[in-house]
Amino acid sequence: MNFELKSLGLVGVSTEKCDALVVLVHQEFKSAKDALSTLVAEAVKAGDLEAKAGKVCVLYKPAQANASRVVLASIGEGSGRDIRTAVAAAMAAIKNPNLKKLLLCFAQASSGEAVRTAVLAVADASYVYTTTKSKPEPRTLQKAVIAATNAAELQEVFLRAVATVMGVELAKEWANRPANHATPTLLAEAAQELAKLPKFRCKVLGPKEVAKLGMGAFMAVAQGSDQPLRFIVLHYDGALKSQAPTVLVGKGITFDSGGISIKPAPEMDEMKFDMSGAASVLGVFRSLAQLKPAVNVVGLIPACENLLSGRAVKPGDVVTSMSGQTIEILNTDAEGRLVLCDALCYAERFKPAAVIDIATLTGACMIALGGVRSGLFATNEDLANALSSASDVSQDLCWRMPLDEDYAEGLKTSFADVANVAGRAGGAITAAKFLQRFATKYAWAHLDIAGTAWKTGNQKGATGRPVGLLVEYLLSKAEAR
Ligand code: BES
Ligand code: MN
Numbered sequence: 281m282n283f284e285l286k287s288l289g290l291v292g293v294s295t296e297k298c299d300a301l302v303v304l305v306h307q308e309f310k311s312a313k314d315a316l317s318t319l320v321a322e323a324v325k326a327g328d329l330e331a332k333a334g335k336v337c338v339l340y341k342p343a344q345a346n347a348s349r350v351v352l353a354s355i356g357e358g359s360g361r362d363i364r365t366a367v368a369a370a371m372a373a374i375k376n377p378n379l380k381k382l383l384l385c386f387a388q389a390s391s392g393e394a395v396r397t398a399v400l401a402v403a404d405a406s407y408v409y410t411t412t413k414s415k416p417e418p419r420t421l422q423k424a425v426i427a428a429t430n431a432a433e434l435q436e437v438f439l440r441a442v443a444t445v446m447g448v449e450l451a452k453e454w455a456n457r458p459a460n461h462a463t464p465t466l467l468a469e470a471a472q473e474l475a476k477l478p479k480f481r482c483k484v485l486g487p488k489e490v491a492k493l494g495m496g497a498f499m500a501v502a503q504g505s506d507q508p509l510r511f512i513v514l515h516y517d518g519a520l521k522s523q524a525p526t527v528l529v530g531k532g533i534t535f536d537s538g539g540i541s542i543k544p545a546p547e548m549d550e551m552k553f554d555m556s557g558a559a560s561v562l563g564v565f566r567s568l569a570q571l572k573p574a575v576n577v578v579g580l581i582p583a584c585e586n587l588l589s590g591r592a593v594k595p596g597d598v599v600t601s602m603s604g605q606t607i608e609i610l611n612t613d614a615e616g617r618l619v620l621c622d623a624l625c626y627a628e629r630f631k632p633a634a635v636i637d638i639a640t641l642t643g644a645c646m647i648a649l650g651g652v653r654s655g656l657f658a659t660n661e662d663l664a665n666a667l668s669s670a671s672d673v674s675q676d677l678c679w680r681m682p683l684d685e686d687y688a689e690g691l692k693t694s695f696a697d698v699a700n701v702a703g704r705a706g707g708a709i710t711a712a713k714f715l716q717r718f719a720t721k722y723a724w725a726h727l728d729i730a731g732t733a734w735k736t737g738n739q740k741g742a743t744g745r746p747v748g749l750l751v752e753y754l755l756s757k758a759e760a761r
């Protein structure tokens with residue numbers, strides 16, 4: 281889909297030809313003299329447009345606009361959440377296969393934040409997954425024009441938002457694909473495809489190279505599957521070589537059956553989403569390609585399936601990680617931390633400014649924070665603060681979690697340096713404590729996206745999070761220089 285930011289006031293908006301016009305109306309909207317704002321004022325006065333965010337009033341070919349249909353949508357107080365609600369409601373109200381060109385405007389002056397939120401919400405509402413349908417009904421919306429009187433001021437925010445959409449949609453695409461259409465090999469090919477873009481490089485390691493590196497934890501997870509593992513190394517070189525890179529590590533379990541510690545059948549299909557961290561890394565690189573900021577970024581993706589077979593790793597097995605630390609695998613379903621710990625060790629070679637891993641790591645994090653905020657763990661205050669503020673700006677929210685050493689007690693074992701699970705209590709934190717042992721050589725943050733990476737139920741599908749948060753973080757780094 282194509283976005284455009286156009287310098288138009290409400291008079292210009294009313295003459296612009298389009299299939300649908302969405303007018304976002306603030307609760308404190310004051311009418312001007314033009315026909316369109318008079319129409320809005322009348323709808324409000326007549327009680328047809330309530331002030332609550334998400335309330336809509338649909339009009340068919342009103343004389344006040346050159347649009348086939350007009351939706352007036354309330355944004356209440358105008359918060360990010362209000363705008364998302366309003367855009368979603370408006371888009372639902374005009375769902376129509378003939379909707380190709382959409383025009384969206386604000387009835388009152390609009391901020392950069394509002395424009396950003398609207399762009400992401402329009403993309404989200406019109407997104408359709410089609411890859412594995414025999415008769416796909418793809419997104420019909422081809423063009424969304426955002427109208428603003430102060431378009432010049434908003435241009436930069438707008439371009440960021442559009443680039444973020446591209447990253448979010450790539451992440452959604454890969455996360456949504458079923459595991460047989462998103463194998464480790466296919467993920468690696470997607471990374472190599474991205475690396476054809478300027479300033480990109482990609483290297484893909486297979487089982488032999490990974491064995492040579494001594495990634496015993498990663499290999500243990502992969503050994504139960506017939507699909508060969510892949511270790512993907514993506515580079516975006518946007519700044520001088522002398523500038524230390526930010527390393528993003530994405531959990532790439534293309535299917536998590538739990539292994540010998542097998543998961544229950546209900547909802548096991550959702551474990552195709554267990555590579556959402558990896559998908560978000562690919563998505564961030566897609567956005568970087570668009571924006572070309574002056575930063576260096578490395579993406580690491582350990583990709584494999586967690587299955588069971590006669591060759592699968594067993595509870596109680598002890599393996600040696602790349603760091604040299606031995607690990608007792610008490611539960612083969614705690615596989616994410618096993619693939620990540622070797623990737624975190626590999627990350628050391630880049631002498632990174634920071635390493636951020638992104639993983640659908642624990643059901644416990646989903647219980648703790650639900651689908652609203654991702655769990656943020658960090659060993660470095662500056663990094664934690666920068667990620668938290670990027671989370672606020674992007675409205676792709678996260679919440680800082682603790683890393684007290686007492687949480688690591690349960691990981692102690694007599695049979696190896698560390699066990700891969702502790703008790704049930706504080707499961708998201710004990711998982712992070714496990715990872716922390718392998719991330720001692722640099723500033724490190726961990727995002728547990730188990731609750732936020734996808735939606736379940738009748739809206740089942742990937743969200744593309746936390747691409748928005750990470751893109752915002754990387755851009756703020758580029759600006760700080
Ligand atoms: N991929 C899962 C985490 C997960 C579960 C994400 C449900 C989203 C929804 C992870 O590999 C896992 O199985 N974790 C276990 C850890 C446990 C064995 C300590 C979990 O959370 O149950
Ligand atoms: Mn698991």
Ligand code: ZN
Binds near residue numbers: 554615616640
């Ligand atoms: Zn998993």
